[in-house]
Amino acid sequence: MRSDGKYERGTFSKKFTNFKKIYYNHTREIICFNCGVDLKESYVVSANRHRIRCLNCAHRLKIIPDIPQECIL
Numbered sequence: 227m228r229s230d231g232k233y234e235r236g237t238f239s240k241k242f243t244n245f246k247k248i249y250y251n252h253t254r255e256i257i258c259f260n261c262g263v264d265l266k267e268s269y270v271v272s273a274n275r276h277r278i279r280c281l282n283c284a285h286r287l288k289i290i291p292d293i294p295q296e297c298i299l
């Protein structure tokens with residue numbers, strides 16, 4: 227969050243199925259299910275059973291076919 231209280235980015239989200247989507251995690255304390263990276267203020271992929279991963283792991287594991295251009299900043 228910026229000092230003026232507005233979000234600078236992170237409006238993009240994409241839903242693949244009811245269980246799989248990409249969204250921007252602004253404030254939750256989440257770590258990637260696979261690599262353990264801190265996912266606060268970054269794009270995350272949530273898939274089955276609330277396992278949340280970073281984009282790189284989701285892509286590597288073929289959970290998502292591509293990392294959307296909007297997520298590469």
Ligand SMILES: [Zn+2]
Pocket residue numbers: 258259260261262263279280281282283284
């Ligand atoms: Zn990861």
